[in-house]
């Protein structure tokens with residue numbers, strides 16, 4: 001999603017863009033203000049994503065390869081945690 005140059009890694013600039021996206025997405029009132037419950041929702045989402053990633057990173061090398069079924073599972077699992085709908 002934020003691997004703009006598609007090199008398989010996340011540069012600092014790509015990381016900044018990801019953070020901008022997350023802050024904007026979790027600002028439920030869309031008023032440019034990030035409330036405590038928005039921050040908590042974001043933390044829960046990030047921790048859940050981390051736990052999910054770790055569950056697939058069986059060799060603990062910081063990378064995973066997902067087949068289509070695993071990708072769909074991860075997408076649906078994480079979407080269920082979001083306080084808003086993506087699609």
Ligand SMILES: [Ca+2]
Pocket residue numbers: 002003004005006007008009010011014
């Ligand atoms: Ca990249």
